[in-house]
Amino acid sequence: MLTQAIKGVKDLLPEDSVRWRKVETAARDAFNAYGFLEIRTPIIEHTVLFARSIGATSDIVEKEMYAFTDRGGDEITLRPEGTAGVVRAYVEHKLYAKDPVTKLYYMGPMFRRERPQAGRLRQFHQIGAEALGSAGPGIDVDVLALLSDLFGRLGIEGVELQINSLGCRDCRPKYRAALKEFLMARYDQLCPDCQRRIEANPLRALDCKAEGCKAATADAPDMSEYLDDGCREHFAKVREGLDDLDIGYSVNKRMVRGLDYYTRTTFEMVATDKKGAQNAVAAGGRYDGLVEELGGPSTPGIGFAIGMERLILMLPESGEDINGPELFVAALGTDAGRVALKVVHGLRTKGIHAEWDYSGASLKSQMKKADRSAAKRVLIVGEDELARGVAILRDMRSKEQQEIPIKSVIATLVNRLKVIQAIARKH
């Protein structure tokens, strides 16, 4: 127990962090280009926030939340997703009064008590975006373009964008009624969960993985036939925008999503080759009633969240590794050790990664250590060199060596590394 993490949560070791940072940096660059600003909301929120927004009959709220009563008697939940908290903050801080359209992004851990497997964890991470304040289809296209651009930037292949429209509060009730009637006629074929949810949440039956439910709902009524004129036109415009931008997609009429706040456009980025990854790598949609539901002014919204763990599983191998130090100083003897410390400190304060050996081991073992650390260069300060006021700079790749005066080591190295960095940046 003491040395074992909780089931379904994961440590990210330094070698994992390299890839995570790469994704996070690409995401920040993309968000910047599309005008999304970062918001950081708390990991704990009042339980009622999630019940109200995600839906009391959703799997998340019914079965998966880490909800508890704290020592003061408050009902608290570890956030299972990011949208509810962002919308709560949007209303609480009246962000709608500052700008007609607010575009926000976030990154961070979410918590759901699901059965852990590859790409499904109990603490997982999302990168999410929410655009609030615009009802038109243009922002849907913008948000989908951002999502697909980000996947492109990361070189991710084997994903397909699937979209659907779930209608609005005017036309969805008619569809729900038709679906309910259809399901009632097949009640005995449905799993107990779907039987129980026919009243409150019949759409979930379309998404149920149980074989009986899949067979029973194969000819279920089609939402697209129930969309009212406004919803139909909105969906057509979204598709037109995606076509204009050459963003590939398919329409998945059975996509219902597991959260109750969605209206109109919904979408998922689905892994087509399922290489150990769960199906949806990212998902989202419109939630035009949510701000009002949480006590704010009637404000439309749309957003998505990417599952980081699932995304990382799909990231192409790029061989990036933890970078070794620019310089390793190998010094022999106490006086040389003091020089080593000064050189290392001088470089570090100029932002250059430098290491030295703390152990006072032999020069040979220090060189081995330098090699293992993947240092690009080693500065050797032996007793002889020290007596002559010089040090030997060895390039670990070419094995070339040169003597440089100890006095000017820091300035020489800083200048040289800056030139190298400038050249690297150009390429």
Ligand code: HAM
């Ligand atoms: P969601 O479909 O519940 O939507 O989750 C979005 C993504 O989070 C999923 O597609 C998946 O990649 C990842 N994810 C979910 N659960 C897990 C898990 N247990 N382990 C690993 N990854 C997981 C939302 O959360 C909405 N808030 C998205 C949204 C934003 N809609 C509008 N704005």
